[in-house]
Amino acid sequence: MNIKRTRSTGRDLVPINREKTEYGPKMKALPNDRYRDFVRALFHVKPGHGAQVRAAKQAGFGKPESTPETMAAIASRLANDERVQAAIREEADKHVRSAAPRALRALTGLIEDPTHRDHARGIAMVLDRTNPAEIVTTTRVEHDVTLSAAEVAQTLKRIAQLAAKFSVALPAPKIIEGEKA
């Protein structure tokens, strides 16, 4: 018996739940909900090759008859949009912050386990943050732009040479307090 396999169109993905969603300013600045769904989907779809296209489809971009090349172009355009990138940074920050309690629990477990290979490193990490060593550095910069008399003479000599070579009239020397400089 032949069983005909039908390729999934990818359109039967679980729709994104927007209820009771608090958006930050960058997410709110996106043009519409589809863009916001794209950003949120990027954090949920299977990572790897094609992740942006999967997120674009889940957000409702493209049509059922859109070719893979079309979807790739749509996903690329979305991912490179400055507003989308700003919203991704905002959402990523939320995800990192929400992972902080888990990270702290793991670190506590590491410190409590003397047999863990990173036990000492974990202790050092905590101590560095709670009781950091103070380093005081004083930097003094002295920049002397004064030319030496020899350098000045060399410059003036070269100016005179080139001015004579190209018949360039030099301005008259300045007169200071009734005497020539």
Added chain:
Amino acid sequence: MNAIDDFDRYFANGCERGTHCTKGNRYTLVLASTTKGCLKGEMPEQMRLEFLQHLDRMTDEYLKPEIIAMVQPMPDEAEELLREIRKLGPMEALDQYADPGVFRALVALNPSLLHAIKEADRVWYRRS
């Protein structure tokens, strides 16, 4: 003969063997004239030396130092024209300096440009 007539006669008919002055030579002469105009002003000596070194780098087998020395600083009316041209951007401005119509206008305001070309051709063809 005024500068415009002289220019038309020289570039329409050319001298006997034609002018060797290329587009690059034309805009170099304009730059040399502008540089000499800048050198008339007040500036630190180190900056003056840099401008003079720019002039030195403009010389080649055709535009010898004595040819550059013949070029007079750009008068104010010509500088006003060049200021407008510079708004087009550095590369486009160079093309415009060398444009026959624009260069003709500059020669009318600064005849030393044409005198420099005539002398450069004379030296060039004498050498060859």
